[in-house]
Amino acid sequence: MARKLLAVGLGAAALLAGAGPLVAQEAATAKIGVFNADRIMAESQAGQQALALFNQLRDQRLSDLQVQEEEINNLRQQALGATPNTLEAAQLQRQLEDRMLQMDRLQEDVQTELANRQNELTGDITQQVGQIIETMGQEEGYSLLFNAIQSGLVFVDPAMDITPEIIRRLDLINPGPGP
Numbered sequence: 001m002a003r004k005l006l007a008v009g010l011g012a013a014a015l016l017a018g019a020g021p022l023v024a025q026e027a028a029t030a031k032i033g034v035f036n037a038d039r040i041m042a043e044s045q046a047g048q049q050a051l052a053l054f055n056q057l058r059d060q061r062l063s064d065l066q067v068q069e070e071e072i073n074n075l076r077q078q079a080l081g082a083t084p085n086t087l088e089a090a091q092l093q094r095q096l097e098d099r100m101l102q103m104d105r106l107q108e109d110v111q112t113e114l115a116n117r118q119n120e121l122t123g124d125i126t127q128q129v130g131q132i133i134e135t136m137g138q139e140e141g142y143s144l145l146f147n148a149i150q151s152g153l154v155f156v157d158p159a160m161d162i163t164p165e166i167i168r169r170l171d172l173i174n175p176g177p178g179p
Contacts, residue, residue, distance in 0.1 A: 030143035033136075033162040037147050040129055041122065044167045046174035050121035057117055061110045068106060072099050125170070132169045136162065 041047035075096045082089035137145055145162070146153060 031141050032144045032146070032160060033140075033142050034146045034148045034151070034153065034156045034160050035133065035163045035166050036161070037129070037149055039163050040166055040170065041125065044125070044170045044174070046125050046128075046170055047122075049174075050125060054114070054118055054121055058114055061114065065103075065107065065110060068099070068103050072096065072103060075099055125174075128170060128173055129166060132166050132173075136165065136169075 041051070075092060079089065079092035079096050082092050133145055136142065148156060148161075
């Protein structure tokens with residue numbers, strides 16, 4: 001019985017050993033590509049347009065926040081200059097606390113607005129890139145395509161980088177403003 005189990009075990013091991021080179025051979029012929037999603041957003045015309053719109057909104061909102069901060073600083077200076085334990089000092093302190101609370105709310109609103117706007121601006125691009133990657137995978141026979149940023153890869157042969165082709169195809173879908 002033990003001899004029969006040993007024979008079965010050795011037979012299975014031989015099968016696996018024989019399959020090993022076959023699996024390795026298939027893996028060696030697999031076509032693998034890598035892309036950099038950050039580069040696609042930074043270098044494509046659609047990504048640059050989205051980034052410009054986002055930066056414009058962000059700069060505007062930061063400017064609004066700076067105006068609020070300056071007003072708070074002015075109130076703070078007034079409160080510090082007021083005679084302690086007077087009605088004026090108490091009113092200024094209350095105004096300061098109210099403005100600081102408003103500022104906190106405004107900062108939260110700005111963060112939410114910017115996050116939503118970024119998602120709006122990049123959502124269509126991300127979807128288009130996904131479709132381009134799927135099409136390229138099918139057309140060019142890729143077995144695996146990795147996002148270099150999220151993949152954990154530590155080295156990639158530059159010949160495997162399909163980022164420029166994805167950017168080219170994305171720019172064909174979304175041509176930038178004319179000259």
